[in-house]
Amino acid sequence: MxxxxxxxxxxxxxxxxxxxxxxxxxxxxxxxxxxxxxxxxxxxxxxxxxxxxxxxxxxxxxxxxxxxxxxxxxxxxxxxxxxxxxxxxxxxxxxxHLRGVVSVDRTSGIVEVLPGTFGPDLERAVNEHGLTVGHFPQSFDISTVGGWVACHGAGQFSTRYGKIHDMVVGLEVVLADGSVIRTGGAPAAAHGPD
Missing domain, CATH: 3.30.43.10 (Uridine Diphospho-n-acetylenolpyruvylglucosamine Reductase, domain 2)
Known part of the structure; x- marks a missing residue:
């Protein structure tokens, strides 16, 4: 070791x-x-x-x-x-330590955020642009964006905004072999991010 x-x-x-x-x-x-x-x-x-x-x-x-x-x-x-x-x-x-909001596009509603970002920090950042994440699991104050995605999170407003998988447009992921992939592309429906 x-x-x-x-x-x-x-x-x-x-x-x-x-x-x-x-x-x-x-x-x-x-x-x-x-x-x-x-x-x-x-x-x-x-x-x-x-x-x-x-x-x-x-x-x-x-x-x-x-x-x-x-x-x-x-x-x-x-x-x-x-x-x-x-x-x-x-x-x-x-x-x-992989935390922070990289960008917020108010027009499309797309936010680029790092996985170690805690819920309140993300919500404050998007609120500055007149937006909300809309994802409020019970663990909101002590959980991170990466955890929400990894555990297929849902929360109090899931019936209005959807579960976390409904909100994700793309991911950057390190695979077990060390390769880095980026997912995403066009939205799954006609409404939502531009």
Whole structure:
């Protein structure tokens, strides 16, 4: 594990402190919370990596593949399904440093946002342009855009604005082999983004 930790240290900020590892070993999944409260977490990650660019994410993914090391991607860790619990240890890739609103096109309603952006930060940014995200899951204050997409999020206004998959126009994604793809194109219907 030391070899991959050294490699990750050259890519982005990392942490191997006990507090950070313990914090990144749980989300709000009831079983994970029980483990945490009873100090019986089955597996801690060995390292938490906090990239701030797509290229750093790509390099982390490639390093994990080269070293045959488990990789768990997290952000707000507000989920209740255990998806961000590193059950096999390894590396936790924390996307909360990949945050911010890149652009807001008021005419089309298209917003380019990074995955580690928390709900309130995104909503404030689009409100400045007279828009709303319209996506308000119960975890809004402690969840991120990437988490919404990864978990197929829905919220209080889903009957009006749709679920998160109804709102996404395109994605930039780092695949398990380190390749970066961009999805998207024309809208799925005649109404919505121009």
């Amino acid at each position: 030391n070899a991959i930790i050294d490699e990750l240290r050259a890519i982005c900020p990392i942490s191997t402190t006990g507090v950070d590892l313990a914090e990144h070993a749980r989300d709000w999944w009831p079983l994970a919370m029980r483990w945490a409260l009873q100090a019986q977490v089955p597996q801690l990650p060995s390292v938490v990596a906090t990239p701030s660019t797509t290229d750093e994410v790509r390099r982390i993914v490639l390093a994990c593949a080269r070293h045959d090391t488990p990789l768990t991607v997290t952000a707000g860790r507000s989920g209740v399904s255990g998806a961000s619990v590193p059950l096999f240890g390894g590396v936790v890739l924390d996307t909360t």
